[in-house]
Amino acid sequence: MPKASPKAEDSREKLILVSSNPNKGIEAERILGVPILRVSIELPEIQARTVEDITRYKLEVAKTKGYGRLLVEDVSLGFDELGNFPGPYIKWLLEGAGGKGLGAIAYALLNRKARAQCCLAYWDGREARIFLGETEGEVLVDPRGERHFGWDAWFQPKGAQKTYAEMADAEKDAVSHRGKAYRALGEYLRGEGQK
Amino acid sequence: MPKASPKAEDSREKLILVSSNPNKGIEAERILGVPILRVSIELPEIQARTVEDITRYKLEVAKTKGYGRLLVEDVSLGFDELGNFPGPYIKWLLEGAGGKGLGAIAYALLNRKARAQCCLAYWDGREARIFLGETEGEVLVDPRGERHFGWDAWFQPKGAQKTYAEMADAEKDAVSHRGKAYRALGEYLRGEGQK
Numbered sequence: 001m002p003k004a005s006p007k008a009e010d011s012r013e014k015l016i017l018v019s020s021n022p023n024k025g026i027e028a029e030r031i032l033g034v035p036i037l038r039v040s041i042e043l044p045e046i047q048a049r050t051v052e053d054i055t056r057y058k059l060e061v062a063k064t065k066g067y068g069r070l071l072v073e074d075v076s077l078g079f080d081e082l083g084n085f086p087g088p089y090i091k092w093l094l095e096g097a098g099g100k101g102l103g104a105i106a107y108a109l110l111n112r113k114a115r116a117q118c119c120l121a122y123w124d125g126r127e128a129r130i131f132l133g134e135t136e137g138e139v140l141v142d143p144r145g146e147r148h149f150g151w152d153a154w155f156q157p158k159g160a161q162k163t164y165a166e167m168a169d170a171e172k173d174a175v176s177h178r179g180k181a182y183r184a185l186g187e188y189l190r191g192e193g194q195k
Numbered sequence: 196m197p198k199a200s201p202k203a204e205d206s207r208e209k210l211i212l213v214s215s216n217p218n219k220g221i222e223a224e225r226i227l228g229v230p231i232l233r234v235s236i237e238l239p240e241i242q243a244r245t246v247e248d249i250t251r252y253k254l255e256v257a258k259t260k261g262y263g264r265l266l267v268e269d270v271s272l273g274f275d276e277l278g279n280f281p282g283p284y285i286k287w288l289l290e291g292a293g294g295k296g297l298g299a300i301a302y303a304l305l306n307r308k309a310r311a312q313c314c315l316a317y318w319d320g321r322e323a324r325i326f327l328g329e330t331e332g333e334v335l336v337d338p339r340g341e342r343h344f345g346w347d348a349w350f351q352p353k354g355a356q357k358t359y360a361e362m363a364d365a366e367k368d369a370v371s372h373r374g375k376a377y378r379a380l381g382e383y384l385r386g387e388g389q390k
Contacts, residue, residue: 081296096279
């Protein structure tokens with residue numbers, strides 16, 4: 001039996017973001033502008049060449065948890081000169097050595113160009129959509145700004161004079177890899193809502 | 196119905212090593228001194244903190260492929276100063292930037308101490324055994340020796356004057372992380388054979 005305006009009703013339902021990182025939930029909600037319920041489950045992650053492959057696999061696991069509309073994401077930060085290493089393994093560098101380890105690697109490189117990527121996989125209960133946000137920039141040897149959020153104090157987007165960590169929220173969201181991915185998702189969701 | 200001397204017969208059966216790397220098969224057979232049949236299947240690998248966790252998961256997947264006695268292995272090379280990074284992700288650094296990338300990271304570090312680990316998981320058809328071989332050493336900025344086998348030309352074991360790549364096979368096997376792991380397995384298998 002059809003309900004009245006099921007599309008609109010769906011879009012008012014909270015999205016589930018499966019992530020063990022509270023900061024990611026806060027940032028996602030801020031950029032997307034819709035309520036997000038963060039569910040802290042550790043999803044097994046595979047090793048793969050691209051952040052997209054890792055995210056797609058994460059989604060497959062998350063889908064088995066019984067939620068309706070859900071989001072998973074994965075982040076990558078890699079140096080051009082290292083063929084995009086650490087890439088999706090940046091989290092293990094942070095865990096092992098903190099942002100300082102990232103700065104140490106940058107110190108060794110003649111070319112400190114890096115690209116940050118956020119891959120979002122959105123499942124609407126029927127099908128999956130992938131949104132990839134990418135921001136080019138440079139990894140600094142010496143961090144600037146607060147060091148709370150991963151490698152934000154070490155990454156300065158191309159054309160900017162500030163690191164992510166020195167930027168106000170709105171300023172960061174406008175240029176960040178995560179901002180780009182979540183805005184692309186937001187556009188898609190609004191398009192869906194108007195159908 | 197009991198067969199005559201089933202243990203001895205089992206130990207004559209070829210071991211299956213699941214690995215896509217031909218060099219690993221050759222080295223394994225040389226160190227273990229028993230015939231090994233390498234089967235080139237790409238097993239999905241998870242991301243985890245330790246090479247042992249990754250190897251155990253690999254074994255779980257390999258067990259579903261229908262072989263009897265099998266071996267899987269994973270290798271880790273990490274810098275002490277980076278909290279053991281890249282660790283099990285060393286393969287992605289090699290893929291992205293080659294051994295040169297490893298040398299570049301070493302260049303940045305005051306302390307180039309590193310540890311190489313080989314984790315072997317052996318499945319005899321009933322239960323799993325784990326064998327871990329570890330070798331401490333130093334990662335060189337400038338490689339020495341042939342560069343064919345991964346990072347061998349960049350790694351010099353503690354107390355040695357040569358890199359893995361400069362050593363003769365027997366010399367390398369005596370000190371290498373893989374030598375230690377396979378010898379431990381070999382001792383276990385001989386013990387089993389005598390039961």
